[in-house]
Amino acid sequence: MQYISTRGGGRPLGFCDATLAGLAADGGLFVPDTYPEFSEAELVALAGQPFEAMALAVLSRFAGGELADAELKSDIDAAMATFRHAARTPLVQIGPRDFVMELFHGPTFAFKDVAMQTLARLMDRILKARGRRATIVTATSGDTGAAAAEAFRGRDAIDLFILYPDGRVSDVQRRQMTTIADANVHTLAVAGDFDDCQRIVKALFVDRTFNERVAMSGVNSINWARVAAQITYYLFGALALGGPHRKVAFSVPTGNFGDILAGYVAGRMGLPIEKLVIATNQNDILDRTARTGRYAPGRVAPSTSPSMDIQVSSNFERLVFDLSGRDAGSVMARMADLSNGFELTDGERAAMARLFASGRADDADTARLIGEIYAETGMIVDPHTAVGLKAARETALPDGVPMVTLATAHPAKFPDAVEAGCGVVPARPAALERVMRDPERMTRVPAEIGAVADHILDHSRAVTA
Numbered sequence: 001m002q003y004i005s006t007r008g009g010g011r012p013l014g015f016c017d018a019t020l021a022g023l024a025a026d027g028g029l030f031v032p033d034t035y036p037e038f039s040e041a042e043l044v045a046l047a048g049q050p051f052e053a054m055a056l057a058v059l060s061r062f063a064g065g066e067l068a069d070a071e072l073k074s075d076i077d078a079a080m081a082t083f084r085h086a087a088r089t090p091l092v093q094i095g096p097r098d099f100v101m102e103l104f105h106g107p108t109f110a111f112k113d114v115a116m117q118t119l120a121r122l123m124d125r126i127l128k129a130r131g132r133r134a135t136i137v138t139a140t141s142g143d144t145g146a147a148a149a150e151a152f153r154g155r156d157a158i159d160l161f162i163l164y165p166d167g168r169v170s171d172v173q174r175r176q177m178t179t180i181a182d183a184n185v186h187t188l189a190v191a192g193d194f195d196d197c198q199r200i201v202k203a204l205f206v207d208r209t210f211n212e213r214v215a216m217s218g219v220n221s222i223n224w225a226r227v228a229a230q231i232t233y234y235l236f237g238a239l240a241l242g243g244p245h246r247k248v249a250f251s252v253p254t255g256n257f258g259d260i261l262a263g264y265v266a267g268r269m270g271l272p273i274e275k276l277v278i279a280t281n282q283n284d285i286l287d288r289t290a291r292t293g294r295y296a297p298g299r300v301a302p303s304t305s306p307s308m309d310i311q312v313s314s315n316f317e318r319l320v321f322d323l324s325g326r327d328a329g330s331v332m333a334r335m336a337d338l339s340n341g342f343e344l345t346d347g348e349r350a351a352m353a354r355l356f357a358s359g360r361a362d363d364a365d366t367a368r369l370i371g372e373i374y375a376e377t378g379m380i381v382d383p384h385t386a387v388g389l390k391a392a393r394e395t396a397l398p399d400g401v402p403m404v405t406l407a408t409a410h411p412a413k414f415p416d417a418v419e420a421g422c423g424v425v426p427a428r429p430a431a432l433e434r435v436m437r438d439p440e441r442m443t444r445v446p447a448e449i450g451a452v453a454d455h456i457l458d459h460s461r462a463v464t465a
């Protein structure tokens with residue numbers, strides 16, 4: 001299997017090279033040249049198997065033989081052993097048709113751990129086999145950075161630089177990043193929003209001189225391996241609820257479009273999916289795009305679901321690539337400069353509407369949903385999950401199709417928003433006590449590419465002359 005750029009540039013790469021490269025050299029995103037498929041019999045055989053077995057089935061299809069199954073299995077097993085729940089991503093029924101899939105039982109209490117714990121081990125393995133070091137530069141609105149810090153801390157071959165928007169993540173999220181004492185983790189508080197952080201990371205990726213000097217890599221969902229690992233829980237959820245003989249719908253709290261793209265790819269691989277619901281907060285570019293066909297980024301507006309305070313949703317490029325019939329030229333023309341936005345064609349819009357629905361929740365809706373879910377079920381949900389639940393409730397489905405809302409974070413990461421919604425302060429898990437106590441360490445930087453590049457050049461051990 002080869003990985004090609006959505007913008008058509010560069011040469012195709014194998015799985016290991018694409019994983020280390022992160023973003024394609026032309027600024028596009030890597031996608032597999034074809035989607036591997038599961039037969040119905042293979043899906044039937046996977047139903048009832050542990051999460052780890054499903055993850056291996058997914059990742060081995062994307063690794064294209066470059067990593068042995070025994071190596072993948074060892075890394076997946078070690079990654080998932082960090083989870084506190086035996087089922088890893090348990091399903092909880094909250095209504096006749098409605099389920100919540102809890103993705104927050106990993107070390108940092110957000111869905112990012114599912115992929116990040118595995119990816120860190122795979123990257124470490126690939127780098128050690130090549131006798132190489134890497135500099136990982138990642139943008140975060142709170143959760144990716146925390147998950148990356150935890151997964152990559154202390155890894156000798158890797159220096160990790162995390163860019164987060166100063167003042168725009170929750171206290172718990174910030175502390176999860178800034179209290180990591182390991183010297184290979186560098187946390188930068190950027191004077192800007194998440195889109196500024198992601199813009200800087202992408203600019204550094206395509207600056208080939210810088211990129212090669214620091215051996216740059218990335219672990220945002222622009223890295224295909226992140227998306228691939230996230231496909232597993234769609235299989236896990238659907239097969240637990242009667243798949244592949246029954247269609248299932250998923251409502252996905254959405255910002256960078258990585259999580260829901262994994263659901264789309266699961267469908268392309270043969271998993272019967274009725275609908276994928278794009279659930280946005282007031283930064284609703286994707287809901288607007290689904291409704292109007294026009295993708296027009298604005299400025300980020302802070303919300304009570306800060307991890308989704310994103311206006312430039314990177315992974316949407318991968319969907320547009322497929323919607324356009326894999327026309328890299330048209331993707332390049334539309335994505336290279338987003339300042340005026342772009343239109344989906346009528347055909348692209350119709351194709352998108354066949355699989356995707358969408359919804360939006362502002363802060364008042366989010367608080368109301370947190371309160372309603374608590375009153376109806378006793379479940380305390382985080383604000384991102386509440387956004388997903390609102391969109392789920394508004395989506396009509398054929399009889400017999402279950403709706404699974406992805407619970408993407410633990411409520412204790414956002415105690416203020418949760419208390420405002422349901423009047424209860426969520427209990428803080430013991431694992432977060434250290435985070436709230438330990439001293440913080442971060443460097444404040446302006447939202448400028450040069451300032452971030454200089455900091456990385458001064459601090460990464462991978463820098464060559």
Ligand SMILES: Cc1ncc(COP(=O)(O)O)c(C=O)c1O
Nearest residue numbers: 143254255256257258259307408
């Ligand atoms: C808690 C939480 N929910 C939802 C999202 C949105 O996921 P994605 O950016 O993959 O769309 C994020 C950030 O990625 C998140 O941290």
Ligand SMILES: N[C@@H](CCOP(=O)(O)O)C(=O)O
Nearest residue numbers: 140141142143144220221307
């Ligand atoms: N919500 C994310 C933003 C980055 O998303 P990613 O999935 O592309 O890494 C965060 O919490 O950092």
